[in-house]
Amino acid sequence: MPRFLLRRLLHTIFVVWGVVTAVFFLVRLTGDPTALLVDPSATQAEIAHMRHLLGLDRPWHVQYVDFLFAMLRGDFGQSIQQRRPAMQLVLEHLWPATVELAVAATVLSTLLAIPLGIAAATHQNRAPDHLSRLASLFLQSMPSFWLGLVLILVFAVQLNGLLPAYGAGTWRHLILPAVTLAAAPLAQNVRLLRAGLLDILPQDYIRTARAKGLPERLILYRHAIWNTAIPFLTVTGLSVGFMLSGAIVIETVFSWPGLGRLIVQAIPGRDFPVIQAGVFVFALIFVLVNLAVDLLYAVVDPRVRLS
Amino acid sequence: MPRAGAAKRLRRDGAAIFGLLVLVAALGAAFLAPVLSPGDPVKNDLLGRLSPPMWLDGGDRAHPLGTDTLGRDVLSRLLHGARVSLWIGLTAVMMAAILGVPIGLWTGYRGGWPDDLFMRLGEIQLAFPVLLLGIALLAVLGASLVNLILVLGVSGWITYARIVRGETLSLKERGFVEAARALGAADRYLIFRHILPNVWAPIVVVATFSIARVIIAEASLSFLGLGLPPPAPSWGAMLDEGRNYLTTGWWLALFPGLAILLVVLGINLVGDWLRDLLDPRLERGI
Numbered sequence: 137m138p139r140f141l142l143r144r145l146l147h148t149i150f151v152v153w154g155v156v157t158a159v160f161f162l163v164r165l166t167g168d169p170t171a172l173l174v175d176p177s178a179t180q181a182e183i184a185h186m187r188h189l190l191g192l193d194r195p196w197h198v199q200y201v202d203f204l205f206a207m208l209r210g211d212f213g214q215s216i217q218q219r220r221p222a223m224q225l226v227l228e229h230l231w232p233a234t235v236e237l238a239v240a241a242t243v244l245s246t247l248l249a250i251p252l253g254i255a256a257a258t259h260q261n262r263a264p265d266h267l268s269r270l271a272s273l274f275l276q277s278m279p280s281f282w283l284g285l286v287l288i289l290v291f292a293v294q295l296n297g298l299l300p301a302y303g304a305g306t307w308r309h310l311i312l313p314a315v316t317l318a319a320a321p322l323a324q325n326v327r328l329l330r331a332g333l334l335d336i337l338p339q340d341y342i343r344t345a346r347a348k349g350l351p352e353r354l355i356l357y358r359h360a361i362w363n364t365a366i367p368f369l370t371v372t373g374l375s376v377g378f379m380l381s382g383a384i385v386i387e388t389v390f391s392w393p394g395l396g397r398l399i400v401q402a403i404p405g406r407d408f409p410v411i412q413a414g415v416f417v418f419a420l421i422f423v424l425v426n427l428a429v430d431l432l433y434a435v436v437d438p439r440v441r442l443s
Numbered sequence: 444m445p446r447a448g449a450a451k452r453l454r455r456d457g458a459a460i461f462g463l464l465v466l467v468a469a470l471g472a473a474f475l476a477p478v479l480s481p482g483d484p485v486k487n488d489l490l491g492r493l494s495p496p497m498w499l500d501g502g503d504r505a506h507p508l509g510t511d512t513l514g515r516d517v518l519s520r521l522l523h524g525a526r527v528s529l530w531i532g533l534t535a536v537m538m539a540a541i542l543g544v545p546i547g548l549w550t551g552y553r554g555g556w557p558d559d560l561f562m563r564l565g566e567i568q569l570a571f572p573v574l575l576l577g578i579a580l581l582a583v584l585g586a587s588l589v590n591l592i593l594v595l596g597v598s599g600w601i602t603y604a605r606i607v608r609g610e611t612l613s614l615k616e617r618g619f620v621e622a623a624r625a626l627g628a629a630d631r632y633l634i635f636r637h638i639l640p641n642v643w644a645p646i647v648v649v650a651t652f653s654i655a656r657v658i659i660a661e662a663s664l665s666f667l668g669l670g671l672p673p674p675a676p677s678w679g680a681m682l683d684e685g686r687n688y689l690t691t692g693w694w695l696a697l698f699p700g701l702a703i704l705l706v707v708l709g710i711n712l713v714g715d716w717l718r719d720l721l722d723p724r725l726e727r728g729i
Contacts, residue, residue: 147566151567151570152570154563154564154566154567154570155570155571158567158571159579162579162580273708273711273712277704277707277711278700278704279659279663279666279679279703279704279707281663281666281682282662282696285682285685285686285689285700286697289689289693289697293689293693377569377572380572381574384572384574384575384578384667385574385663388666388667389686399575399578400667403578403579403582411579415575418575419570419571422572423570
C-alpha cells in the first residue's frame with residue numbers, strides 16, 4: 137500500500153510537471169504580451185524597458201527554470217492585466233464559483249441517476265427503460281452550451297425571467313448552469329447504473345434476499361446498488377475532466393465568474409501567468425481526483441489490492 | 444458471413460437505420476449545399492435582417508428558416524455549415540488515426556523506451572482538458588480551417604495509440620503470431636499481416652464516435668470565437684452569433700444546435716451498431 141501510494145504520487149507529480157512545461161512553452165509561442173501593455177506611442181526604448189520589467193527579455197530556458205522554482209514556492213507571477221498575483225486570482229475564481237458549479241453538477245448528476253437508473257433496470261425493455269435510453273442518447277449528443285442556450289431561452293426568456301440567465305450570487309443563479317453541466321454526466325451515469333444493476337440483480341445473493349422476504353426497496357438500495365460502485369467511481373473520475381472542460385464553455389454562456397471564464401478571457405489578453413496558474417490548477421485537480429478514485433477502489437471493494 | 448449478418452442486424456435495429464438516414468441526409472446536404480440553398484450563405488441584406496422562419500408571422504418564403512442579424516439566409520448557412528462540420532470531423536479523425544495507429548503498433552510490438560515515452564506523453568496530454576488545449580493551440584496558430592483540423596486531429600492520437608497498443612500487446616503473444624514468428628516471419632510482416640488486420644475493428648468503432656466528438660469540439664471552439672473566421676458558415680459560430688439575440692431572434696441559436704444534435708445523434712447510433720457488429724467484446728449501453 138505505501139509503495140503503491142508513493143508510485144502514484146510520483147506519477148502524479150510527473151504528469152503535473154509535464155502539463156506545466158507544455159503550458160509554459162505553448163503560451164510563449166502565442167506572442168509577446170508587451171505589445172498589449174505599452175502605450176501605442178511608446179518608443180523602442182520604452183518597449184524594451186517593459187519587456188525587461190516583465191522578465192521576457194531573458195532566454196526561454198532561463199525563464200523556464202525560474203518559473204519552475206517560483207512555482208515550487210507557489211508563486212506564479214503577477215497577472216499582466218490585473219497586476220495582482222496570478223495564483224490568487226485563479227484561486228478566487230476557483231473558489232467559490234467554479235467549485236460551487238462543479239459540486240452542484242456532480243451532486244445533481246449522481247443523485248438523480250440513482251432512481252432513474254433503478255427505474256430503467258427494473259423495467260428492462262419497457263417504457264421507462266426505452267425512455268431513459270432515448271433521453272441519454274439525446275443528452276449525450278447535444279453540445280452542452282447549446283443546452284444552456286435553450287434553457288436560457290425557456291426559463292429566462294419565454295417564462296419571463298423565472299430563472300436568471302446569467303450572473304451569480306444567489307442559488308437561483310446556480311440552477312441553470314448546474315443543470316446544463318450535469319446533463320451529459322447524468323445520462324452516462326443512468327446508463328452505467330442500469331448496466332451494473334442488470335448484472336447484479338440475477339445473482340444468487342439478491343435471490344436469497346428476496347427469499348428472506350426483504351422488501352424490494354431495501355434489496356435495491358442496500359444490497360444491489362453498492363455493487364455498481366466500481367464502474368461508477370471510474371466514470372466519476374473521468375467526468376471530472378469533462379466537468380472542467382464543460383465549465384470553460386458553460387461559464388462563458390452564463391457569465392459565471394469562475395476559473396474557466398477567467399482562462400478564456402486571459403488568452404486573447406496574453407496574460408501568461410494567469411493561463412499558467414489556471415491550467416496548472418485544472419490539471420492538478422484532474423490528476424488528484426483520479427488518484428483519489430484509485431485509492432477509493434480499495435475502500436469500496438476490499439477485494440481490490442493496491443499493488 | 445459478416446456481410447449478411449450486417450444487413451440482417453441493420454434491419455432489426457431501427458435506431459441504426461435512423462442514424463444512417465440522418466448521416467446520408469447530412470452528407471447530401473453537405474455535397475448539394477450550393478444547389479439546395481435558397482440564398483447566398485455569406486451575402487448580407489441589412490434591410491432583411493432578423494426575418495423569422497416562414498411559418499411565423501412576418502416570415503418570408505424566400506428564407507424558410509429566417510435570416511440572421513446581417514440578413515443572411517439561415518437555411519443556406521446551415522447547409523454550408525454541414526460541409527464545415529463534416530469535413531473537419533472526417534479529416535481530423537483520419538489524421539488522429541494515421542498518427543495514433545502506427546504509434547500504437549510500434550510501442551505495443553517493441554516496448555522499451557519509445558513505449559514509455561509515448562505513453563507518458565499521452566498521460567500528460569490527457570491531464571489537459573481537450574478544450575483548453577484547443578484554445579491554447581489556436582491562440583498560437585491563429586484560427587483557420589487548416590489549423591482547426593490540425594489541432595483537433597493531432598490531439599486525438601493518444602486514443603488510437605492506446606487501443607492499438609493494448610491489442611498489439613495481447614496479439615503478439617497469441618499462438619498464430621508466435622507460430623508465424625517461429626516460421627521465420629519478419630517483424631514488418633507480422634505487424635502488417637497478422638496484427639493490424641485484427642485491430643481494425645476497434646479502430647473503426649472508436650473513429651466513428653470520435654467524429655461526433657470532433658464535431659462538438661469544433662462547435663465549442665467556434666462558439667468561443669476560435670473557429671473559422673467570419674463570414675464562413677460554421678454551426679458553432681452561428682450559435683455564438685445567435686446567443687446575443689435570444690429575445691429577438693431565437694431561431695438563430697435554435698437551428699444550428701438542432702443540426703449538431705441530429706448529426707451527432709446519427710453518428711452515435713451508427714457507432715453503436717458498428718460496435719455490436721464488429722467488436723462484440725466492447726460493452727453496449729454505457
